[in-house]
Amino acid sequence: MSGMEKRQNAIAYYRTSSATNVGDDKDSQHRQRRAVRAYAKENNIRLVGEFYDACVSGEMPLVERESWAGMSEIMEEEGISIVLVESADRLARSLVVQELSVLMMQELGITIMTSAGQNITDDIDPAKVAMRQMAGVFSQYEKQRIVLKLRTAREQIRMREGRCEGRRGYKFTDHDLIKLAKGMRRKRKNRSYRDIADQLFRLGYKTSTGKKFGADQVQKLCRYRLMEGKTA
Numbered sequence: 102m103s104g105m106e107k108r109q110n111a112i113a114y115y116r117t118s119s120a121t122n123v124g125d126d127k128d129s130q131h132r133q134r135r136a137v138r139a140y141a142k143e144n145n146i147r148l149v150g151e152f153y154d155a156c157v158s159g160e161m162p163l164v165e166r167e168s169w170a171g172m173s174e175i176m177e178e179e180g181i182s183i184v185l186v187e188s189a190d191r192l193a194r195s196l197v198v199q200e201l202s203v204l205m206m207q208e209l210g211i212t213i214m215t216s217a218g219q220n221i222t223d224d225i226d227p228a229k230v231a232m233r234q235m236a237g238v239f240s241q242y243e244k245q246r247i248v249l250k251l252r253t254a255r256e257q258i259r260m261r262e263g264r265c266e267g268r269r270g271y272k273f274t275d276h277d278l279i280k281l282a283k284g285m286r287r288k289r290k291n292r293s294y295r296d297i298a299d300q301l302f303r304l305g306y307k308t309s310t311g312k313k314f315g316a317d318q319v320q321k322l323c324r325y326r327l328m329e330g331k332t333a
Contacts, residue, residue: 111183113151133187136216159194163202282322294319
């Protein structure tokens with residue numbers, strides 16, 4: 102599209118798959134926007150609208166995504182036939198979803214361009230179609246590899262520490278509390294856990310919700326094993 106004299110209108114589409122910005126999706130939205138806007142400026146294209154699907158899997162069909170209805174409406178109203186994406190995997194990571202999306206766009210007369218200048222919807226050149234499909238295969242493989250890598254890491258943490266997701270317990274976060282509770286129990290063997298909970302509350306030690314520890318919670322604190330200032 103470089104070298105066009107007449108200015109064209111287009112819609113920008115962005116997608117991130119992770120709420121926690123893991124791996125490739127870290128700072129992804131900003132990166133995608135910069136790439137697409139730079140391409141639009143260089144090729145004399147006016148962005149009429151920008152649509153962003155957050156926390157949407159690349160395996161979800163385009164028509165099921167929240168932004169699709171709004172995109173379609175504006176494109177029809179404004180007579181827009183170009184969609185800009187950073188890369189093909191922002192449209193879809195699954196080869197099947199990618200090819201179905203391309204077919205649907207072709208039927209609607211819509212061209213999908215990447216920020217690198219690739220026309221994803223071009224099916225005239227068999228070599229380009231093959232390259233697009235190969236890229237889709239590698240993108241799908243990479244996504245599955247990352248998912249497997251993260252799952253393995255979580256399992257290793259869980260085996261080593263007994264937990265992975267969620268808020269880390271006092272065993273990992275408050276060594277002073279554990280030492281104090283264990284010290285109170287050690288001084289008086291017959292001292293009840295409820296009595297220790299009362300004493301801790303008077304000293305300002307509370308649960309995450311601001312309440313007094315229960316006897317069962319104090320019992321767990323006293324059973325934690327401390328090693329060189331750390332819990333084990």
